[in-house]
Amino acid sequence: MNSALHKPIETPSQIRRLPMTLVNQIAAGEVIERPASVVKELVENAIDAGASDIEVALENGGTTLIRVRDNGRGMNPTDLALAVERHATSKLPDDDLLAIHFMGFRGEALPSIGSISRLTITSRARGAVDAFSLHVEGGAVGEITPASLAGGTLIEVRDLFYAIPARLKFLKSARTEITNAVDIIERLAMAHPDIRFRISHDGRMMRDFPALTQDWLSAAPLRLEKILGAGFAANVAAVEGEREGIRVTGFAGLPTYHRGTNQAQYLFVNRRPVRDRLLLGVIRAAYQDYLARDRHPVAVLFLEVPTSEVDVNVHPAKAEVRFKDSQMVRGLLLGAVRAAIGATSQRASTTVAEQALSSFRAEPYGAQEAALNKISGNPYAAPAAGFAAPNVPLWGKEYLPPQHKAQAPQAAQVAAYADAPLGAAVAQLHNTYIVAQTKDGLILVDQHAAHERIMYEKFKAQMSADGVARQMLLLPEVVELSDAQAARLLARTEEWAKLGLILEGFGETTVLVREVPAILGDSDVAGLVRDLADDLSLYAEGLALADKLEAILSTMACHGSVRAGRTMRIDEMNALLRQMEATPFSGQCNHGRPTYVSLAKADVEKLFGRR
Ligand SMILES: Nc1ncnc2c1ncn2[C@@H]1O[C@H](COP(=O)(O)OP(=O)(O)O)[C@@H](O)[C@H]1O
Ligand SMILES: [Mg+2]
Numbered sequence: 331m332n333s334a335l336h337k338p339i340e341t342p343s344q345i346r347r348l349p350m351t352l353v354n355q356i357a358a359g360e361v362i363e364r365p366a367s368v369v370k371e372l373v374e375n376a377i378d379a380g381a382s383d384i385e386v387a388l389e390n391g392g393t394t395l396i397r398v399r400d401n402g403r404g405m406n407p408t409d410l411a412l413a414v415e416r417h418a419t420s421k422l423p424d425d426d427l428l429a430i431h432f433m434g435f436r437g438e439a440l441p442s443i444g445s446i447s448r449l450t451i452t453s454r455a456r457g458a459v460d461a462f463s464l465h466v467e468g469g470a471v472g473e474i475t476p477a478s479l480a481g482g483t484l485i486e487v488r489d490l491f492y493a494i495p496a497r498l499k500f501l502k503s504a505r506t507e508i509t510n511a512v513d514i515i516e517r518l519a520m521a522h523p524d525i526r527f528r529i530s531h532d533g534r535m536m537r538d539f540p541a542l543t544q545d546w547l548s549a550a551p552l553r554l555e556k557i558l559g560a561g562f563a564a565n566v567a568a569v570e571g572e573r574e575g576i577r578v579t580g581f582a583g584l585p586t587y588h589r590g591t592n593q594a595q596y597l598f599v600n601r602r603p604v605r606d607r608l609l610l611g612v613i614r615a616a617y618q619d620y621l622a623r624d625r626h627p628v629a630v631l632f633l634e635v636p637t638s639e640v641d642v643n644v645h646p647a648k649a650e651v652r653f654k655d656s657q658m659v660r661g662l663l664l665g666a667v668r669a670a671i672g673a674t675s676q677r678a679s680t681t682v683a684e685q686a687l688s689s690f691r692a693e694p695y696g697a698q699e700a701a702l703n704k705i706s707g708n709p710y711a712a713p714a715a716g717f718a719a720p721n722v723p724l725w726g727k728e729y730l731p732p733q734h735k736a737q738a739p740q741a742a743q744v745a746a747y748a749d750a751p752l753g754a755a756v757a758q759l760h761n762t763y764i765v766a767q768t769k770d771g772l773i774l775v776d777q778h779a780a781h782e783r784i785m786y787e788k789f790k791a792q793m794s795a796d797g798v799a800r801q802m803l804l805l806p807e808v809v810e811l812s813d814a815q816a817a818r819l820l821a822r823t824e825e826w827a828k829l830g831l832i833l834e835g836f837g838e839t840t841v842l843v844r845e846v847p848a849i850l851g852d853s854d855v856a857g858l859v860r861d862l863a864d865d866l867s868l869y870a871e872g873l874a875l876a877d878k879l880e881a882i883l884s885t886m887a888c889h890g891s892v893r894a895g896r897t898m899r900i901d902e903m904n905a906l907l908r909q910m911e912a913t914p915f916s917g918q919c920n921h922g923r924p925t926y927v928s929l930a931k932a933d934v935e936k937l938f939g940r941r
Contacts, residue, residue: 351469354416354445355494357438360646364501365392365490366510367647368443369529372485373518374433375440376400377525378421381482382541386529391504392511393490401482405453407462407474413451414466416441429637433602433648445469446497447490453483468493504531512536516557517603520596520630523549547579554581554630558594561587562628567673569631571666574655576635578663582670583628585620586924592626599633599640599651606650609633612660616667618881619786620918631663739900747904751911752926755903762894764903771930777906778894779919780926784909786887787916788849793883798830801848806834807855813838815863822866829882833859850890858889 348356362368369386376384379402389395405413412418419437422430443449444466454461463477491497501507508531519527519539526541539556542549555562565587571578583594597609609631617627641652653659739756744767747754752775753768764775792798811819819826820835830847843855850858865885892898892906910916910925919925 350416351445354438354441354469357416357646358442358446358494359497361438361442362446362490363647364510365396365507366514368392368396368487368490369398369511370514370518370647371434371439371443372396372398372487373515373527376402376483377518377522378432378434379403379483381525383526384528386511386515386527388508388511388529388531390532391501391507393498393501393504393507394488396487396490397485399482399484404455404458404461404481404483405451406455406458409455410451410453410462410464410474411471414440414444414449414464414471427643428641430642431637435643436646443487443490444471446493448488448492450486450488451483452477452479452485454479454481456481508536517596520550520554520557521598521601521603521632523553550632551581558628558630566628566630567670569629569666569670571662571669573658573662576633576639576659576662578631578633578666580631581629582616582631582667585617585627585671585918588621588625588627590624590626594628595626596630597633598631599635599642600637601632602642602648602651604649604651608653608656608660609663612663613667616664616671619884620671629667631667633659633663635659743900743904747907750907752907755900755907758898758903761897764898764906766903766907768928770932771928771934773926773928775907775910775926776894776919776923777892777896777898777903779923780906780910780916781891782887783916783919783925784906784913785849785890786884787913789847789883789887792849793829797828799848800827800830800832800845801850802845803843803855807843807859808836809841809843809856809859811839811841811860811863815860815866816841818866819859819863829886831859831862847886847890850886853889858886861885861889 361371365388369388369392373384373386376398379400381400381402383401385399387395387397387399409420415437417437418441419435421432421435421437427435440449440451445468448468449466450463451466452461452463461477461479462474464474465472491501512529515527515529515537519525519537523539523542523544523546527537527539529536539553542552544552551563562581565584566581567584569578569580569582592610592613595610595613597604597606599606613627613629613631621627635653639654641654642648644650644652739754744754744756748767749769751768752773753766755764755766757765758777759765759774762777764777766773766775789798816835816839819833819841823833826833830845830850831843832845834842834844836842841859843859846853846855846858862882862885865881898906917925
């Protein structure tokens, strides 16, 4: 055979191995996004080194200098040289990716940082007499030289991203970068109250969290109070739960202690801060009953999971984790958080009382609720004895014509409810608040919030009986939606029927509403259906049906409730007060705001110097 015929023609090779510095810079692209990422990696290394005191100093938002000093176990010269090599780590002694007991394990932070900045590491191994130093500049590793250092490790990162200027363009203002770095420190500090953390910028101390010597469970709330503000401890409930070796502890904010973003939700898996979509979704689900869509609870939750049950190697910066049995973790967390907030459902946040009533020097909100409990025994069971609601519908077709004017109460009406826990209605303010006179004070009711809670509890009661009672519309309501919204809604027609809504598709983008929940009366059906379609698009696929239902009932209740701005007659107001007395959780609307506030007569007297 003529071998020449089969000899492949040589073409120039197109594939090459990348130089190590480039490899490290590519890794840095994932791991080091901004100065705060460097802070995170270096401080995690210090924690892994067993430090009890960690000090971070930044200059110019961290762009010219990031310095981290720790008093951990340090490194000897051999380890120092290895530390800046790619995939070199002391943290995977058994080659077992499912037994990770440190914050780090990928062995890429230091080489990545060294490839894009001027990095100097100085370290003195515990017990050693000498310290050594190593400089890496744009990936070029220098010689190990003797240095002087009392102990631990000192890392200096100068001119971050100088070697890959494209990244510099993505940096935000110094202030934003500092905020991010402080956030990293706070998250790590929450999980490690026994370590002292300090962070300064351009010589100014930004945060200083002293080490706490108490056991973890008592130290954690003290550290959290320092980070999340005074008032944290007074406005949270302890969370505790355990299932199949997985433990959750932490603190769930009262529904009335809410924020505008979910930034105050802190999640930790084996003390590692994570921002996990699954876990954040669970928090939202747990509070669905209590909070408006645009309000977010405060929560700090620590999950302790056997290392074999969780994979932390799913995200380059380790911000996400994957659980072996995510449904179980989800159930555990949801149950524990719900139990915690359920146990405090009659407590409203102290901030409500302080902010809204400070000028009145009112007793803390909730005292009235306590009084109510005393008077009617079990406030959830039945209307307060002897104070039957006047037979006045608050919703539906019999609603007041808009021209109707509120009238003054008859003396007889005031007398009839003089002893009722929520008193006798005497006036309406701004068509929004009901003023009621109680035996020893006065209360102010938010009519929409209160009615919404009542409607919600009615829906819930009907659901747990035989489904929501329906009422046929004379003419079906025609609702135009996007095709995605329509499809999402119509995919669940059977479930909607149980909730009292009979929906029918009509072309790609039109939904016909044939029947609505009877308790909704004459509300804006199209608006309701649109809101429900929005609701559906918000929930993660993984959420259980029951969780969605609660939010959906809440949307329905909102639509069926007396609006703020609606004039009410005295007998209607009294009817509402009596229903509140008979309704569980009536002190708080579905969105976590209080439904009423109270002021004792004694306090009114103090205001006027009568006491
Ligand atoms: N502050 C420190 N104190 C002691 N040892 C350190 C410190 N920082 C880094 N090291 C050592 O350098 C190694 C490499 O660090 P790094 O690149 O962050 O990777 P990883 O943390 O994933 O191991 C670590 O495994 C550790 O042994
Ligand atoms: Mg590391």
